[in-house]
Amino acid sequence: MIILNTQGIVLKAVRYEENDVILTIFTRKLGKIAAMAKGAKKNKSSLLSSAQLFSYSNYTLKKQGNMYRVSQSDVIKSFYDLSYDLEAFSYATYITKLVESSTLENQTNNRLFVLLAQTLYLYTQDNVDKKFITRAFELKFLDYIGFKPVVNRCSSCGEKKSNEYMFNAYEGGILCKACSGIFEENMKIDITTVKLMEYILSNDILRCSKAKVSKYITYELQRILKQYLMIYVDNINFKSLHLLQELENNNGVDKGE
The missing domain is CATH 2.40.50.140 (Nucleic acid-binding proteins)
Structure with missing residues (x-):
């Protein structure tokens, strides 16, 4: 045995x-x-x-x-206390389902294991923006399962010096102004969001949690990553986040500031 x-x-x-x-x-x-x-x-x-x-x-x-x-x-x-906080519980349920549905049995991934443990810990903290932390988790999760979006250069021509980008999930990341005219399904992306994505991919999530990010940038990150996840991750389930979204809509929560 x-x-x-x-x-x-x-x-x-x-x-x-x-x-x-x-x-x-x-x-x-x-x-x-x-x-x-x-x-x-x-x-x-x-x-x-x-x-x-x-x-x-x-x-x-x-x-x-x-x-x-x-x-x-x-x-x-x-992490039992997560069950007493609807927001934290919903996000924790979402990321654990994401890991469960996207990993194979008996295939180790230590970076993803540490990311999951650290993110669950952050959800228990009062002074943390849980919505932003979830977006940071999604981005690092994509990296650790092999689907990291290209955000440090144009995913088509490799240009690094552009100050204006579009995001194209089907092309795997950002596109410079010249290349964006070639492809369809582009999404607008603020240069601040691009820099934030670079920062998240270069640092652990505990450090990322200390960043002060506007609601607008967090929403833009959410919009981009949702489409990207739906394309590259099978059987993704956003159900646990729907209730939160409904509550925010009913309470008139603004998407940006």
Whole structure:
């Protein structure tokens, strides 16, 4: 029997029979795996906290056929408090589903693992712009799964000195003024947004979280990345963000300042 110790973050938790839970865990050493947590729904179970959605724990896993079994666990950070904040919970649900649907089983991605853990941590902080952090996560996520948009030069001719760009998701990034006339489906993009995307791709998300970004630039980043994600990421689900959008619309929240 194979026994392995690894850090992991719970992406999905599905109740099985009365007290068991089938977990989808994104781990450091194994990538995404399915694992059975026997008896985890019992009130006195030692696995109770580590079998919750978003839980970040050390897991001792035993391989049983095509699935693992959690034999022991120690919680590093439960992130349980996210469930009390609608905005944070919605964004956390969105990014964990994004990771779950876009990663293959048993394929490690340590940069993405660290990004996910750090982003969940930032969602628990009061002084963080969670909408901007989600946009930063999306951009770095695209980089770490191999679909980084080109933002440091024209994606067509390679020009680096232009002060005016368009963004074309189908062409993989920004286009200079000359090249933008050749292609369709261009989107307007502020030069400040281009510089911000460069900054996000060059720094970890904890540093990015300290940036002061206007609502307008955050909205523009959202608009661009949504289209880009829909083109390059299969089975993307924005459902958990729809309620937030409806609440913002009902409260008359402005898209820019």
